Amino acid sequence: MVDRKKLATLGQRLGGPGLALGLMIALGWAVATFPAFTLWDQAVLLGLHRYATPRLDRAALWFTDLGTVWGVLPGTIFLGGVMIWQRQRQQATFLILAMLGALLLNLGLKGLWQRARPQLWEGIPFLPDHSFPSGHATLSMAFFLAVMLISQTSPHRRWIVLLGGLLALLIGLSRLYLGVHYLSDVVGGWLLALGWTVGLYRAMFPPVLPQVGDDNAG
Numbered sequence: 374m375v376d377r378k379k380l381a382t383l384g385q386r387l388g389g390p391g392l393a394l395g396l397m398i399a400l401g402w403a404v405a406t407f408p409a410f411t412l413w414d415q416a417v418l419l420g421l422h423r424y425a426t427p428r429l430d431r432a433a434l435w436f437t438d439l440g441t442v443w444g445v446l447p448g449t450i451f452l453g454g455v456m457i458w459q460r461q462r463q464q465a466t467f468l469i470l471a472m473l474g475a476l477l478l479n480l481g482l483k484g485l486w487q488r489a490r491p492q493l494w495e496g497i498p499f500l501p502d503h504s505f506p507s508g509h510a511t512l513s514m515a516f517f518l519a520v521m522l523i524s525q526t527s528p529h530r531r532w533i534v535l536l537g538g539l540l541a542l543l544i545g546l547s548r549l550y551l552g553v554h555y556l557s558d559v560v561g562g563w564l565l566a567l568g569w570t571v572g573l574y575r576a577m578f579p580p581v582l583p584q585v586g587d588d589n590a591g
Contacts, residue, residue: 390572397506397564401486404505404557414555418493421549429550436547439540440509445472445516452520464523467577471570475515478569479508479562490553497552507554510562513544518570 404410438444449472456465480502488505491497502508517537524533545563548554 390568393564394568397561400561417556433547433550436543440513440544445512468519471515471519475511479511505558506561506565507558509548510545510559511566514541514563514566515570517541522574
């Protein structure tokens with residue numbers, strides 16, 4: 374009975390992350406295989422660019438910086454240090470592995486698909502790396518997911534979820550607004566972060582299963 378429960382629990386816990394990673398791979402394959410996909414992506418960016426203003430330009434740059442050097446990176450270092458100081462070593466290890474793994478996977482997948490970045494209007498900064506999946510989307514979503522997962526018992530969890538989800542969304546949208554990523558790049562980054570971070574958490578923090586004698590208790 375216990376073995377069946379373990380197998381069922383394992384399948385349930387890996388099913389969601391596996392589905393997210395599978396969808397990300399399918400999206401990458403579709404982007405690389407069907408030129409019409411890129412045409413649709415371009416239409417989304419051009420439609421968004423029609424609403425560009427100097428004020429939105431500044432806001433987009435501010436939010437995009439939160440996805441790396443001014444937000445996610447210092448946030449990871451700070452929270453990791455706090456958790457180590459509070460002797461929450463497993464949580465700190467999870468956060469560091471989540472971010473490091475997300476970064477390495479993102480770089481590897483960019484090298485695999487080698488999708489060229491969009492260049493649809495003047496003023497888009499040149500970036501030497503590839504486009505799919507978005508690094509900003511991957512790292513910001515991985516960070517906020519990791520924080521949400523390790524704060525499940527926090528009395529502020531609702532606000533953490535709302536704020537983290539909103540920031541991840543705005544960081545992803547900022548990459549579209551600036552014209553440095555397609556929508557499929559951002560969605561691919563979110564899926565990669567979801568599959569990796571949740572899968573890692575479920576591997577590092579397995580549920581406590583009842584013992585054999587507990588089935589007949591009571």
